[in-house]
Amino acid sequence: MSRAMRELILGRVRPGAAVTFFCLPKRNVTKEKGTPFAGPHYGGFPALLAKPGGCATRAIRCAATRSDSARRLPPARLRYSAARRGPNYVAVFTMHTNPYLPHVARIVERRQDAPTIFTLRLAFEDAAMQRQYRFQPGQFNMLYLYGVGEVAISIVSDPEEETMFDHTIRVVGRVTEGLAKLAPGDRVGIRGPYGRGWPLAAAVGKNVLIVTGGLGCAPVVSVIRYVMRRRADYGKLTIIQGVKHSADLIYRLQYEDWARAPDTTVLIAANASAGPWPWHVGPVTELITQAHVAPDSSVAMMCGPEGMMIAAAKILLQHGLGEDRIYFSTERNMHCALGHCGHCQFGGKFVCRNGPVFDYSEIKELLGIRGF
C-alpha cells in the first residue's frame, strides 16, 4: 500500500469508524476495489482486502481497532508489527466503520398502503451519509427500532433518488408492529445496504417477467418501478400477481396504472373471488402460459411464498427459460446481515450475503425441502 493510499484512507475515517490493521503474508494480499455498492460501512472508499482465506493463520495477524475517534495509529507501530513477523509480511489496512452500528435516520414521510402494510420514507441524519448512500433494487437494510431490535427490510425506492430511501413494511412481528406506530419526525436506525439485488443490468434489452404472490411483495415493486422509469432500456414488461382471494389484492389502482403503461401487461389471478373481478380465477401459475414468454430474450424475477415461486419456476423451465434467467427473492431469519451470525443460511448460502436474490440454478437443490 502506498503512503498516499494510507493517508487517504486514514484521513477520511469518520468518527465512530473502526480501522483494522492486519499483518499478512505478502502472497495473501491483493488489491481490490471496495464493495460495488458503496454503503455507509465502506463509505465508498476503496479498501485493501486480504484474499479469501488470507486471514486464516492467527500467527500472522495483528489487529487493532479504534471506534471512538479518527485517531491515527502510529505508522511506526504498524511497521513494527509487520517487521516482527518477518520479511515476507506486510501491514494491511481494511477500512470500515463498525458494521454492527446502525446510523440514525429520520422518518420524512409515512404512508399507509393497506391495513397491515405501510411505507416509511427515510433520510439519514448525517447529510453527507445520505448523499453518499447507494443501493441496488433488491438489496435490503437492517431497520432498528429503539429498545426493541432490528429487522431486515428490502429497499423499494429508486436508486437514483438521492435525498431519501423507502421501505415498505408489513406488520408481522414485534419490531414491525412497533415500527408501524412511528410517525414522521421519529428516528430509526439503519445499517446497509446488504446483499445482492436484482440482475437489472444484465436484464437490459430483455423482456422482464415479474411473478409475485401474496400480499403485495415489496422487492418486486422496486423492480417494476425501476423498469417503468427506464422503459426504453427493457423489452416487454409482464407483471403477474397471484392472491388467495380477490379481496386480498392491494395496490389495485397501482396495477391498473401499470396496465396502461406502454408495452406492459398485467395479469392477476385469485384462487377465489367475490364481487366484480375482471381478472383470472385460479392458481397464478395458470397465467404464465398466457404471458407468452420468449425463452431467449426474457428474464423472470419472482417474490412471494416459496411454493408459488417453485411452481412458477417449473412452468417457466418447461417454456424453455434457462435456470440462470429465473430469479427468486428469498427470505430467512436475519440478525447481523454480515455473514457472521449464521441464521440466514440456506444450505451453503448466506441469504444476507449471497442473496437475497438468487437464480434458480443456485438454490434449486434445496428449494421446497422442509428444514432449509
Added chain:
Amino acid sequence: MTKPRVAIHKFSSCDGCQLAFLNAGAALLELAQLVDLVHFAEAGAVQPDAAVDIAFVEGSITTAHEIERIQNIRANSKYLVTIGACATSGGIQALRNGKMQGADWIASVYASPQFISSLDTSTAIAQHVKVDYELWGCPVTSRQVLQLLRDLLFAVRPKVNADPLCLDCKRAGNVCVLVTRGEPCMGPVTRTGCGALCPQFGRACYACFGPSELVNGHALGQRLSGLGLTSADVAKRFLFINAGAEAYAEAAAFTEHKHD
C-alpha cells in the same frame, strides 16, 4: 401522558413471585414513576376490582372463589400476564391432580378437614381465562418482569424465550454436571430464564422454569435411568414444580408406563 395502570394479583401461591417486584430495588422506584400500581396488596395498594392495562397474576386456581375472581380480573384488564409456575402450569400443588381424591388428600394433611373448601385440582390460569403472556419460573426473576413491562411500555409484544437452559449454562462457562458427575440434570428440557443458577453451584437443574420449546422427555428419561434412577425417580424429576405442564406430564407418564 397517562401512566399505564398495573395490578398484581395473588392466587394460590407462596407470594414468592411478587418478590420479583419488591426485590427489584431502585428499579421498583422507577417502576412507580412509569406505571400506576393500583393493586399490589403486598406493597399496600388495594383495589382488586380496578380496571387496569396490565394485570400480573401469581398463583394457581384451587378454589371455586378463585374461578370467579380470575374471571373478574380478566374482564378488568387489557393484558393479563401470569407470573410463575403456579399461575402458568398449576405449580407444585398440581401434584395432587388426578392422584388421590381431593378429600383423601385433605384428610391426610389436615386434622380438621371439614374446614377446608377447595377444588380437587390446582390448575393454571390459562385453563380458566385467556392469558396474553406467560412468565415461567419458581420464582420469576425481576429481570423477567421488568423486561416484559419495558416491552409493553414500548408498545411491542414481549419476546418469548423458550430455549433450553443448557444454552445459558454453556454461555456462563459452567461445566456440565450431568456429563462430569452423572447428576440428573433437567437443563436440556427446561426453559431458560434463571441464569443457570443451580448448575453454577454444582447442582442439577430441577426444571422449575418449566418445559423448553422441544421436550424429548423419552430420551432424557432413558438417560436418567442410565444414571441409576428408578422409573419412579425419573417421573419425579418431571413431576415436581411444573407437574401440570403437559410436556412434563407426558414425559412422566411415558417413563412410568415404560418401566412399570
Added chain:
Amino acid sequence: MQAPAQFLARSALQSMIDALAARGYRVIGPQVRDGAIVYADLAQVNDLPQGWRDAQEPSSYRLTHSDNVRCFAWANGPQAIKPHLFAAQEPLWRAIQTDDGFRVEAVEPDVRPLAFIGVRACDLSALALQDRVFLGGPFVDPYYAARGTEMLLIAVHCSHAAATCFCASTGDGPRAGAGFDLALSELEEGFVLEVGSAAGRGIAALLPLTVASAQQIQAAQTQVEAAAQSQTRTLPSRNLRDLLFANLDHPRWDDVAARCLSCGNCTLVCPTCFCHAESEVTALNGKETLHQREWDSCFSAGHGYIHGFQVRPETKHRYRQWLTHKLGSWHEQFGRSGCVGCGRCIAWCPVGIDLTEEAHAITGETGHDE
C-alpha cells in the same frame, strides 16, 4: 521458521509464564475446575493440571489423578480458545435517548494481549476457521478482531487422545501443524520446544533453553504418533457435502431425532460453531438500551424463525441442519469441513449422540473402527 528443536526443563516452565506476563500478556492456561480441564488465567505452574488424565466417552467426562509429573497428559476440556475471542455474550453497542431520537455508541471490547499455553492442534485448526468466518468475508467483525490483537499461542502436541478424539482422521491433529508461535512436546523431564513465528522466537529467547537430544525428539515424535494410533473414531476426511445432501431423506435423521434433546450443547462446545443471536437489553426507564449478542445454536427456536414461520420446526430438521452444515456446507462457505475432530460434541452431549457414528450411518461411508 524451522530451527533445531530446543529443550525446556520442567523446572524452568515457570520462566515461560513469567516471560509472557513480563511482556504484558494476560496468560491463559489449562486448569482443573469443577471436574474438567478449563482454560483460565494462569499465574503459577502449580495451577496446571499436573497428574490429571481425562477419560471421555459419549456423554461422559471424568478426570482422574495420579503421581504422574506431566501437566498436559489429557486431550481437552469443554472449551478452549473460542470463548476468549468470540465471547459467549457481549455488548455490541448502546443507544441513548436524546431529545429528538437517539444516538448510538459502540461498546469497545477489552483488547489486552492474550497468551495461551497448552493449546491443542484441533483448537488451532478451529481458530483458523473462526478467523475465516469473522475476518475473512467482506465485513470484519471488530469485536472478534480486537480480542485477537497481539495474541500469542503456545501449543502442546497431544501425547494422549481421548476415546472421543478423531483429529487424526480429519487431519487436524494430534500434532499442531501451523498457527502456533511456540509448540511444546511434553516429556517426563521437560519440553521439546519448536518455534513457529518471530513472536514465538522472541519469547523463546527469554527462556533457559538447551538443545534437545535426538532421543528426546524421537520420544516426542513417538508419543504423538501413539496418540494418533490410539484414536478409534474416524470421520471420512473427504468432502461429505454431496453425500449428505443426497441423503436428506435418510431414515437415520428420524432415528437420531428420537434420541436428540435439541439442547444445543454440541453446538456450544464446538470450537468452530459461530452462530450468534442479537438482542436488546433496555433499562426500565427506557433512556438507554444495550444491543448485545450471545452464542446461538441451530437447535434453538429462534434460529430458524421468520415472522410466524419456523423454518426448522422439528428436532430432525435441526440435527440435519447441524450435521449437513458442519460436515457439508462448510466446504462451500469456508473451503473445508467445519469439524476439527476434537470430539467435544460427543462427550458433552447429554445423551451421547456420536457425530462420527451418525455421519457414517447417513453417508454410508465405512471406517468406524469399533
